Amino acid sequence: MQRLAFAFLAGGLFGAGLFVSGMTDTAKVQGWLDVFGDWDPTLAFVMGGAILPMALAWALTRGRAPLVGGSFPTRSEPRLGRNLVLGSTLFGAGWGLAGLCPGPSVASLSYGGWPHWLFFAAMLAGMFAAPRVRARLDKALPAG
């Protein structure tokens, strides 16, 4: 129960922050990516603002355990495989195309109207297909 309450609180802060920061406005996101146009630096402020409390949180994990029990995520080995690079490139292309990424696409469902629902549905379909895409890639190009 405690775990669910904290998850709801964390999600609520995430949604509130995305809303307040303007990151559910696709024009602001595309404006940040648009270095050859009328560049909008807002996203850099959002990223910088978000990284500050997170860096503090990572520092606080040292020598402690999560409040509701269990253990903190271990640092994954720095494997820079094909999936990381190819996946991030595909993601970036979609992000630039619509100005939406997974977090803001959820936060904006209540007020973005049908385009946000359509994007969200297509994103879910992509996530559903991803394990098969990954398996096919591994078969065609066994690179890890």
Next chain:
Amino acid sequence: MWNAIPLDWIWGLVGGLIIGTGGAVYLLANGRIMGASGIIGGLVDGSGRGSAAERLAFLAGVVLLPILLKPLYRPFETHASTNVAVLVLAGLLVGIGTRLANGCTSGHGVCGISRLSLRGIVATVFYILAGGVTVALLRHALEVI
């Protein structure tokens, strides 16, 4: 000169601090990394079945808080494309790409960079480059978005 643009930066910084506080709560209380694509993707492909309730509670918060805040806030447009092909293609790319890369702007960007994760930094460089190239090509070269 003190127009709407610097105010947007301040809202961006405030919103960013709130986002990071959410990530800090998820990490310090539940021991989880706040990555939106991972939280949603685990529900979609079944890999997160064991923690489905926790994922749904998180997503409920993400949807609900903007509903509560909206009446207090200056109205704004999300300026989303109304081109069905653009929306579907973008959604598929974001869905497949983030799951292939195991993270998006929140997981690799906010949570990864803040712990100086090499994977997070490399992922962020690639998705920003790809996003920048996409906007440059489609907006300035082809003029379709």
